Amino acid sequence: MFIKQRPSWSVPESEVTPESIYLNRRKFMTGAIASAAALSIPGLVRAEDTRPGTVLDYKAAPQFSTDEKPAPYDAITTYNNFYEFGTGKQDPSRYASEMSVDTWSVEVEGACANPGKYALEDLLKPHQYQERIYRLRCVEAWSMVIPWVGVPLAEVIKRLEPNSDAKFVYFETLNAPEQMRGQRSLFSTIDWPYREGLRMDEAMNELSFLAVGLYGKTLPNQNGAPIRLVVPWKYGFKSIKSIVRIRFMKEQPKSSWEMIAPSEYGFYANVNPEVDHPRWSQKMERRLPSGVFRPNWIETEKFNGYGEQVAGLYKGMDLSRYY
């Protein structure tokens, strides 16, 4: 007869703290100790400590960062295009809290070896976070400099092991009208969910980035929490927010703006001062924040200034046709 003798140091499974709680407690304690320390020294409580979100552990990636001055946190978080919450620039900061991002998973589908429903933590766990300070150029002719925290898209894609049929990657935003008031609008021309896509070589480019944070903390909802794409050489609408689905495809997917107005928004949507939007010029951009009485106009650069890294992707293509 086999009798299992427990050594004195043995702890039954039931007493073991699950890892997630353990990690949360560590996070909580770090925060608590840090705030206690800060509070005990008057004047040391800095503004960013009061910002919402969890502090992220990341390394700076200066080789991928501009040295231009990032826009202030308030500008980045109160001036957003996230039509799921309304078309006004301030609508997302007002209403995005109606979206729940606590338990998030991403459905991975299509031409890959590792499809399935991934909890966000599992999708990100093996990767070291980086901070990259990128320019973001909106198709509406304004731009901001934003310090993102996240992981290179290529690293995540490699783990999902796309096969030779995977010529494109397609992304989808959460579709939840009960949490997203813009999706309840009667006169919206967007066919929800919001969709975007990249060619495989674009997705694997070293600049393509999955952001989970901003200014060192987890993303506020209005900026696309908990996980969003950032493709800095393309107009902002390509950088899809609050991603719930990634699909590897053989055919080129249709993006939402392409579906609404194909003559105004193409699949590529590369920043290009030589190709005007039919309703306005793309030669210049207003770098925000802008003063009240003087617009802060600067010249728009081809590929938003990232030509060195990405121009090769489009060799031989007529960019006025593939806009």
Add this chain to the structure above:
Amino acid sequence: MASAVANKWRGIVGKCLVFGLALLPLGFLVADIVNANLGPDPGQVITEALGIAAFQLLLVTLAITPLKKVTGWSGWLRYRRMLGLFAFFYAALHLLAFLQLILGWMDLWATFTKRPYIIAGAAAFLAMVPLAITSTRRMMKRTGRWWKPLHRLIYPAAILAWVHFLWQARSDITEMVVYAVILAGLLVVRARWFGVSSLVPLKRT
């Protein structure tokens, strides 16, 4: 006699009230500018707010005649000129804000010849200019029987202003639909009461 004086005073008080109300959008904007409350792109916010104020006042001006007809009180007419001039005032500020705060006076030729929504807005503004100029009592007398057909330019001005607004929509047109219903309502009741020809500008009826 006493009632005439009371009536005059009522008119003055009413005009002051309408004057104050019509200045509210500007007041709010100035307060927001002073408090730096307009976010990272204040020029855009200011320009949009002035444009919306102009369009709303245009609609209020257009509502005066129906209001008179429905309520049977002709006192409304007393405020019409002031409201129309305020609409013009906001439209002029809107144009100036666009030129200074958004364009920075760059690319003027291309902007006003190539961009359909700008052309519609500029046409709406141009249609309002002669109305503002001929709004004084003396100009009314001088233009005589042409005054009314001239001032029917307010209808195309309002429609063009709406088109100017619609053509800036990117996906959600709820607001534009609401304004379209109001504007169409105001035009339709006129057509029913006074005939379609009463909506045609520059043609004497």
